[in-house]
Amino acid sequence: MTQSANDLRGDQPSSILTRKLNAHVNVQFDRTWFTELQQRVDRNGPWDDWTMYQLAVEAEQSKLIASFDDLQCMRTLPALEPMPHQISTARKVLHEMSGRAILADEVGLGKTIEAGLILKEYLVRGLVNRVLILVPASLVLQWVRELNQKFGIPAIAQKKEHSWQNDVVVASIDTAKRDPHRDILLGMDYDLLIIDEAHKLKNKKTTNYQFVNQLRKKYCLLLTATPVQNNMDELYNLITLLKPGQLGGQSEFSANFVVDKRVPKNEDRLQEALSSVMVRNRRGDGGIQFTKRIVKNIPLPLSAEEQALYDAVTGFVRDRYNESGGDWSSMLALVTLQREVCSSRDAVFLTLVNLFKKTAEDSPIRAKIWELVEFIRNIQANSKAEKAMELIREMNDKVIIFTEYRATQEYLLNYFRQHNLVAVPYRGGMNRGKKDWMMDLFRGRAQVLIATEAGGEGINLQFCHHIINFDLPWNPMRVEQRIGRVHRLGQKNDVKIYNLCTLGTIEEHIVELLHEKINLFELVIGGLDHILERFEKEDQTLEQRLSKAMLEAGNTQDLRSRIQDLGDSLSRLKEEVESEEIEDTPIGAILDAVGQTVEVRP
Amino acid sequence: MNERQVHKFVQRYLETTDSRVVEKSPAHYIVKLSPQADRDLTNRPFYWSFVDRTGADPETMTMLLVTDKKKYEERQNNEQHDGNQPGGATQVNGTSAGTPIGAAADAAIGRSLGFVHGSLNTNQRIPREDLHFGSRKLEQLFQSAKSGGSYVCLFQEPDRKNAHPLQSTAYTAWLGINLKVEFACDMKREEFHSIGVSLATGQCVEEFHESLLGLRMTPRLPPNVHTAKNALTLNKAASLAESLIERKLKSYDYGWAQGAAARLEEELATIRHYYEPLIAAAEDEEIRTSIQTQFERRQDEIRWQYEPRVSVSAINCGIFYLAGIG
Numbered sequence: 015m016t017q018s019a020n021d022l023r024g025d026q027p028s029s030i031l032t033r034k035l036n037a038h039v040n041v042q043f044d045r046t047w048f049t050e051l052q053q054r055v056d057r058n059g060p061w062d063d064w065t066m067y068q069l070a071v072e073a074e075q076s077k078l079i080a081s082f083d084d085l086q087c088m089r090t091l092p093a094l095e096p097m098p099h100q101i102s103t104a105r106k107v108l109h110e111m112s113g114r115a116i117l118a119d120e121v122g123l124g125k126t127i128e129a130g131l132i133l134k135e136y137l138v139r140g141l142v143n144r145v146l147i148l149v150p151a152s153l154v155l156q157w158v159r160e161l162n163q164k165f166g167i168p169a170i171a172q173k174k175e176h177s178w179q180n181d182v183v184v185a186s187i188d189t190a191k192r193d194p195h196r197d198i199l200l201g202m203d204y205d206l207l208i209i210d211e212a213h214k215l216k217n218k219k220t221t222n223y224q225f226v227n228q229l230r231k232k233y234c235l236l237l238t239a240t241p242v243q244n245n246m247d248e249l250y251n252l253i254t255l256l257k258p259g260q261l262g263g264q265s266e267f268s269a270n271f272v273v274d275k276r277v278p279k280n281e282d283r284l285q286e287a288l289s290s291v292m293v294r295n296r297r298g299d300g301g302i303q304f305t306k307r308i309v310k311n312i313p314l315p316l317s318a319e320e321q322a323l324y325d326a327v328t329g330f331v332r333d334r335y336n337e338s339g340g341d342w343s344s345m346l347a348l349v350t351l352q353r354e355v356c357s358s359r360d361a362v363f364l365t366l367v368n369l370f371k372k373t374a375e376d377s378p379i380r381a382k383i384w385e386l387v388e389f390i391r392n393i394q395a396n397s398k399a400e401k402a403m404e405l406i407r408e409m410n411d412k413v414i415i416f417t418e419y420r421a422t423q424e425y426l427l428n429y430f431r432q433h434n435l436v437a438v439p440y441r442g443g444m445n446r447g448k449k450d451w452m453m454d455l456f457r458g459r460a461q462v463l464i465a466t467e468a469g470g471e472g473i474n475l476q477f478c479h480h481i482i483n484f485d486l487p488w489n490p491m492r493v494e495q496r497i498g499r500v501h502r503l504g505q506k507n508d509v510k511i512y513n514l515c516t517l518g519t520i521e522e523h524i525v526e527l528l529h530e531k532i533n534l535f536e537l538v539i540g541g542l543d544h545i546l547e548r549f550e551k552e553d554q555t556l557e558q559r560l561s562k563a564m565l566e567a568g569n570t571q572d573l574r575s576r577i578q579d580l581g582d583s584l585s586r587l588k589e590e591v592e593s594e595e596i597e598d599t600p601i602g603a604i605l606d607a608v609g610q611t612v613e614v615r616p
Numbered sequence: 617m618n619e620r621q622v623h624k625f626v627q628r629y630l631e632t633t634d635s636r637v638v639e640k641s642p643a644h645y646i647v648k649l650s651p652q653a654d655r656d657l658t659n660r661p662f663y664w665s666f667v668d669r670t671g672a673d674p675e676t677m678t679m680l681l682v683t684d685k686k687k688y689e690e691r692q693n694n695e696q697h698d699g700n701q702p703g704g705a706t707q708v709n710g711t712s713a714g715t716p717i718g719a720a721a722d723a724a725i726g727r728s729l730g731f732v733h734g735s736l737n738t739n740q741r742i743p744r745e746d747l748h749f750g751s752r753k754l755e756q757l758f759q760s761a762k763s764g765g766s767y768v769c770l771f772q773e774p775d776r777k778n779a780h781p782l783q784s785t786a787y788t789a790w791l792g793i794n795l796k797v798e799f800a801c802d803m804k805r806e807e808f809h810s811i812g813v814s815l816a817t818g819q820c821v822e823e824f825h826e827s828l829l830g831l832r833m834t835p836r837l838p839p840n841v842h843t844a845k846n847a848l849t850l851n852k853a854a855s856l857a858e859s860l861i862e863r864k865l866k867s868y869d870y871g872w873a874q875g876a877a878a879r880l881e882e883e884l885a886t887i888r889h890y891y892e893p894l895i896a897a898a899e900d901e902e903i904r905t906s907i908q909t910q911f912e913r914r915q916d917e918i919r920w921q922y923e924p925r926v927s928v929s930a931i932n933c934g935i936f937y938l939a940g941i942g
Binding site: 055062068074078233 | 617628631632749750752758762764765768769798799806807808825829833835850851854866870873874876879886891910914916917922925926927929933
């Protein structure tokens with residue numbers, strides 16, 4: 015603090031006095047205080063208050079760091095209850111690894127908490143002031159929130175160029191490495207650099223790798239659940255980024271430790287070398303891992319009027335697609351329409367109105383849109399909403415309803431209100447204060463939360479264990495995010511997931527695909543991204559492939575077989591991923607020997 | 617600092633800044649801040665620069681400062697339960713608020729927010745701050761105390777019983793400094809030292825601050841007091857204080873620094889082993905320079921991380937006139 019104040023002044027270099035204390039260390043006296051005191055004596059004031067003087071001493075004494083190697087930060091975090099393995103990891107990194115380490119815990123064991131503890135400890139000790147945290151763009155806000163809420167660290171999400179001047183900045187690596195940010199960052203000295211999802215730095219030829227390598231940093235934490243995915247070189251690169259030379263030069267490493275790109279040798283030595291830079295906690299086999307996910311699909315027949323609307327919309331969408339001559343990329347709005355039919359007539363109506371406005375006045379399509387609106391008019395009740403209400407009354411407990419559509423959300427709020435069911439909304443567009451308010455209401459008197467958004471926002475809803483998927487996103491990651499809000503560490507009950515699924519519609523196929531083929535709802539946490547990563551490598555996202563299948567299919571039979579194909583290739587990938595589980599390979603065995611097995615309490 | 621110590625600290629801070637306590641319990645204060653405290657605690661630099669430029673009467677903030685979160689919330693809950701909504705907080709499936717006014721309020725909120733069920737306490741608009749040790753607001757109080765309590769000049773209040781109207785007591789001026797000593801490498805620990813140096817005789821004492829706490833001090837020169845002539849300049853006194861600390865520090869065990877120096881050497885050897893062959897094998901000049909730069913940067917980083925250092929800086933200091941010739 016005084017040190018940096020001095021640097022700023024610059025014109026008083028003489029205020030630091032250095033003397034040799036012994037062979038190893040010098041002592042520096044900061045004499046800024048003397049200059050200031052002398053000035054006040056000369057001018058006879060101004061003088062400060064005696065009580066404040068005493069309070070200042072008490073404050074400093076209370077913050078004094080009495081010993082080199084205890085964990086000081088815990089007394090400043092009364093609300094945080096880290097798990098034992100998180101504390102022991104933080105201690106190990108601080109005291110045995112001198113603050114440069116790879117945190118390689120398995121997914122769900124709280125690497126963020128470990129990194130937060132280490133960061134907080136360095137801040138409390140005054141060893142770290144300036145911190146850069148690079149994470150995937152989708153996790154920036156979550157990091158900022160966790161650091162602020164759990165650790166009381168004033169972290170800031172990088173938004174503009176001047177954001178970099180803050181002490182603790184969270185940013186996406188893709189932004190950071192681009193101009194003009196790149197030069198700013200390369201000009202800074204970071205006391206601590208944290209990189210989340212560090213396995214993305216496994217290739218030393220990438221710009222990300224080289225950028226991180228060039229950053230000037232004192233301490234450095236790399237977080238990844240998968241330090242090795244395909245071959246031993248990835249591990250070498252990651253460690254070399256952290257501490258060049260730790261595993262020797264590239265050729266030495268190959269000679270000493272590598273038989274084949276997936277097979278190591280001299281396992282004991284390698285393991286020893288790894289354990290000086292890496293901590294990996296694994297979930298115990300015996301311990302209760304997470305509570306169970308219990309999935310129930312609720313098939314619903316549509317009422318005659320709803321079915322009529324569905325068929326009309328399907329016909330409308332197909333006609334438009336055929337007219338467009340197979341150009342499916344412009345048809346996404348129509349796909350949305352088809353999906354909305356399965357949710358609520360309100361959602362369809364809104365989209366139709368927008369479509370109507372966009373259509374030329376003399377277009378014959380306008381009349382067709384009006385026909386569809388007529389179908390909407392005939393619908394008196396929403397079968398899904400009725401069923402949802404029935405479910406909620408039965409469970410008589412807190413429940414979250416997820417829907418993709420804002421209009422459906424509004425409709426449900428109204429519908430529930432008419433039936434004296436206390437519900438609150440939650441959506442992405444709300445500001446933070448309002449979101450927190452809605453959360454408080456839900457925690458308090460509201461029985462139902464109706465959410466249109468599940469991702470990235472770090473909302474913790476462990477106190478609730480019922481989820482109703484009013485409609486399903488076609489992106490499986492979004493489904494997983496929904497469930498993940500509730501089914502996470504701290505959840506004490508089995509989580510019950512209800513999927514409302516209208517029979518004879520596209521929805522029926524989607525539920526079947528996600529549930530039967532990839533067993534999405536019960537999949538081990540963390541398994542899904544691997545499957546999807548491979549799936550998308552081949553072509554487009556699942557969402558795009560589904561849309562395409564739907565538009566191109568001539569009839570229900572055709573559609574069924576196309577979705578069947580998608581499902582088959584997904585289950586094939588799933589088997590592939592499972593068979594390649596790193597745990598069963600020799601590298602995996604070595605990684606697993608680094609660190610400890612943790613029994614996670616539910 | 618535990619909750620009680622925080623509570624006491626906050627009380628003394630509020631008193632000495634002339635803030636007005638509106639309501640208090642052993643777990644909280646509701647306080648209307650004084651302008652001085654408001655400037656330091658509320659993060660409103662724009663507001664205050666506006667007040668300073670226009671000379672407008674400042675409107676300071678009222679805050680709820682919770683010094684014991686658990687106790688405070690227990691009390692709040694009890695009050696709620698004793699009040700007019702028995703079991704209100706736990707009841708989930710309740711229908712809309714029973715009273716007509718409650719229903720009207722719900723409707724009004726509903727109109728602006730979609731639908732919200734009203735279990736909200738809308739009359740509470742006083743910002744709340746939890747002041748536990750380590751919280752940001754308490755840290756702000758600490759900072760405020762530090763900046764408002766850096767340099768003092770004080771006189772010991774004479775003991776009234778002995779005061780003879782015609783007798784003058786001799787006072788000696790002392791330089792008092794409270795120091796923080798930091799021992800750092802890749803880890804760190806700290807010590808507090810308080811040193812007093814008599815400007816009359818050059819005598820040095822330790823634990824000076826503790827000895828002051830037993831006395832009553834005043835910023836004004838008391839009657840019937842004269843001050844002894846200073847034999848030392850302030851500069852000389854400061855050097856004496858530093859020598860005292862230096863002698864003390866020399867007697868310490870520096871095993872930790874030796875260990876850090878050894879780690880430093882080991883790390884430097886590791887990267888030499890890595891970079892030197894790379895530099896030797898580099899084919900063109902450009903690559904060699906880039907590896908060389910990397911090598912040097914990494915060396916700097918390692919020194920930055922491990923180099924053992926001891927630094928001494930002042931927390932605050934002052935001139936203290938104490939009875940007697942010291």
